[in-house]
Amino acid sequence: MRFLPALVALAFAVPSAAQPLPNYDMEELRGAIAQKDLGKIAVLAAEQGGEQILLERFDGKDAGTPIDIRSAGKSITALAVGAAIADGALVDTQVTIWPYLGRPRGEPWDSITVGDLLGMSSALDCNDWDRKSPGQEERMYRTRVWRDFALDLPAREYERDAQGEGPFSYCTAGVFLLGQVVEKATGQRFDNYVQQRIFDPLGIEGVIWRTSRSGEIQSGGQLTIGAEALLKIGRLVLDKGRWDGEQLIPESWIRLMVAPRHQLGQHVHYGSLWWTTPLRSLRGYEGAVMMKGNGGNIVALVPTYDAVFVVQAENYNRKDAERHAFTALTAMLGALEAPEGITAE
Structure with missing residues (x-):
C-alpha cells in the first residue's frame, strides 16, 4: 500500500x-x-x-x-470542503468567502479565501493562542450568535508571501466560518451535509456537534465522536x-x-x-x-x-x-x- x-x-x-x-x-x-x-x-x-x-x-x-475531541474535529471540516468542491458547490479553494457570507467590508477582508481559512492564514485578527486576541475562541463562545462575532472581527496587518500564503494564526472562528461557507454553498446545514456526504457512507452514527446558543453548528471543533x-x-x-x-x-x-x-x-x-x-x-x-x-x-x-x-x-x-x-x-x-x-x- x-x-x-x-x-x-x-x-x-x-x-x-x-x-x-x-x-x-x-x-x-x-x-x-x-x-x-x-x-x-x-x-x-x-x-x-x-x-x-x-x-x-x-x-x-x-x-x-463518544468523547469530545476538540480541535481534532477541524480536520473533518477540511474533508467537508473537499466534498463540496467535488460536488460542484464550491469552485475551488481560491474563491473568496464574502459572497457566501454576505458581508463585504473592503480590503484585506474581501480577499479572504476558502484556502486562507483552511490554512489558518487569513487576515482575521484572530489567534486562539493569545487570550488578548479579538478573535480568541473563548470570546466567541460567550456570544449568542457566533456568525456575527466572526464576521465582525477586525482585520490584522496582512501580507502574502511569494507562495501566496499569509502568516499563520490559529483561529477557530475562521474554521467556523468555513462551515458557514459550506452551508451556503451546499444549501444544507453543516452537520447534515457531513452526515450525508461522509459519515453515512462510512457507517458513522451518534456524532454530537456543539452548537451556539442560536443553534449554529461548530465546524471549528468540539465534536463528540x-x-x-x-x-x-x-x-x-x-x-x-x-x-x-x-x-x-x-x-x-x-x-x-x-x-x-x-x-x-x-x-x-x-x-x-x-x-x-x-x-x-x-x-x-x-x-x-x-x-x-x-x-x-x-x-x-x-x-x-x-x-x-x-x-x-x-x-x-x-x-x-x-x-x-x-x-x-x-x-x-x-x-x-x-x-x-x-x-x-
Missing part, C-alpha cells in the same frame, strides 16, 4: 532528546494509564490494513461512548479518499489537504486543518499525518505502516496532554511489526 509519496518522502529529522518520551511497551503503557501517570487517557484504538487490531477503554465507560468512527475517518484519508471501493473524496483533495503549508516547529507542520509530525518507531522515525485536539486527542495516520492510531483523552488544557498522547502513540506503533520493503525516515 502506498500513500502520498510527497508525505512519505518528507525528511523528518529526529525530535529533540531534551525531554525524551517514556519508552513503554503496551503492558507498561496500560499500567501507566491505570496509575494515571498519563492523566486521563480514555481510549486507545488502532487498525492496520483496514483491520481493527486494538480498541481499549480506560475510563470505565461503555466501549462506544467514538474511536471506531475516528479509525474509519483515518482509513478514508490513508486510502486517498476511497472507502469500500467508492471514491468518496477526490484523491487530489486528500493530497492537497495534508500537504504542509506552514512550519510551526522543527518537526511540526500544518497543512489544511491537518498536521504532519513524526512518530518514533523501533527503526527510526515515521512520517505521520494527524488530527489533533486539546486534551491529547489525536488520530495519527502512518503510511509506512499502513496504520491508523487513535488516542482519545480528557487532559483538557494541560500542558503535558500532547506529550502523554505521543507516549501512547509511540507504544502502539512499537507494538506493530515493521513492514517489509519500506524504510523509516
